[in-house]
Amino acid sequence: MSDPAAQPDPASRASHAPALSPRTVVVTAGRPPHEPDQPLNTPLTPASTYVAGGDVEYGRYGNPTWSAFETALGELEGGRALAFSSGLAAVSTVLGLVGHGAKVVAPRHAYSGTIMQLADLESRGRIAATLVDVTDPAAIAEACQDAALLWLESPTNPALEVVDLAAVVAAGHAAGVHVVVDNTFATPLRQQPLSVGADIVVHSATKFIAGHSDVLLGALVVSDPQLLDELKKRRDLEGAVPGTFETWLALRGLRTLAVRLDRAEANAQVLVERLREHAEVGEVRYPGFGAIVSFVPTRGPLAADLLCRSTTLWVHATSLGGVESTFERRRRWKSEAATIPEALVRASVGIEDVEDLWADLDTALNGLASA
Incomplete structure (x- = not known):
């Protein structure tokens, strides 16, 4: 079996065969x-x-099932991939490469697991973390001047802010920092950060990649073979390896990503239009693509909590990216940023019939007026 680091370069294959659609x-x-x-x-x-x-020699160093998943995800992102036991294991592996006391710049609105890891490392004196508004390019550029790593999300979780990745990556590199992009929300079917110069792409493959709410898995994708080798060494040493069955399930789920995402995105766009017209909704956030929508009920956080308990199709759950529609009020978690509205509901739109989804949501929203 071949080592993931020895996977054929997608660019070399492209020179011998016509480029295929993602x-x-x-x-x-x-x-x-x-x-x-x-x-x-x-x-x-x-x-x-x-x-x-x-x-290979030993199961911590490689597996044919891992390699198949890594090849598929790597080709989609235009690089070479490594699978990890979870998205947070992948995040931890990247942050573990940052030098002692070095500065990491990250979004003030981001996946709470990433923010908590940064806070934990800072509390132990391992790094210095600076959280910025990623919609402000000047603030990012200034923060990067003495930094080692720039961490980005686009869209951000759960604020759904969109970053001009090409411009911000270029600004980061101009300041001499490495740039990491968490591509979980967009997936490689909507954007490919390596193509605009990002050094590392992160995925919680638990979400849209696997797509069925039955897998914990993470992944990193890079273009630089030396960086891939270093990340693999860290995975081997720390044992943050994926389960074989989980990786097989994730690859099985990946095969339907295009049709799942198309359907969920189409549903999301219909729901966004209707939510923006609803009297019980004060704000709707949607980046224009993908299947994640955030909205703020007008009657506040208690109404948002009631909404999440009042539906029959929509499931009150914290994860996202599955075939079923889920939602939750994000500030119910103490780790969520204080700058996120108290009543903001993050919704992961699934592939059900959109009219059924809307009927369920509309009924629950209308019920808030009489609650």
Whole structure:
């Protein structure tokens, strides 16, 4: 079995074959060769130990199922991927590369797990963290002047702010910092940060990549082979490796990402239009793409909590990116930024019939007036 670091360079393949649409790559990448009696899908390989003399030797260093997933995700992002046991394991691995006492610039609105990791590292004197408004390019550029790492999300979680990635990545590099982009919300079907110069792309593959609310998995994608080697060494050393079954499920889910995302995004756009006209909704945030919508009920946080308990189709749950529609009031979590409105509801729109979703949501919203 080949090491993930030895995966063929997507650019070299592109020079010998016509470029494929990402909608095709998501289905075809990482498959076994088209030869007689080969399976269409890479089999699940539950192995902890390998016969000596090859490239792997031990189950912490590699697995054919991992490699298939990593090949597929790497091709989608235009780089080379590594799978991790969770999105936070991937985040931790990147932050572990930051030098002692170095400064990390990150969004003030971002995935709470990332913000909590930054706060924990800062409290122990490992790093200095500066949180910025990522819609203010001047503030980002100023913060980067003495930094080692710039962490970005676009859209941000849960504020759904959109960053001009090309401009901000360029500004970060001009200041001499490495740039990381969490691409969980957009997915590689809506943006590819490596193509505009990002050094590392992060995914919580738990979300849209796997897509069925049954997997914990993370991933990193890079273009630089030396950086890939360093990240793999950290994964090997720290043991933040993915489960084989989880990786197989994530690859299985990845195959339908294009159709799932198209359907969920179309649903989200219909719901956004209707929410903006609803008397019980004061603010709607939507970046114009993707399946995440945030909105603020006019009657405040108690009404938002009641809304999340009053639906029959929409599920009150904290995760996102599954085929089912979920939502929650984000400030119910103490870790959420104080600059997020108290009543803001983050909704992950699924693939159900949009009229059923709207009927359920509209009924619950209208019920707030008489509560």
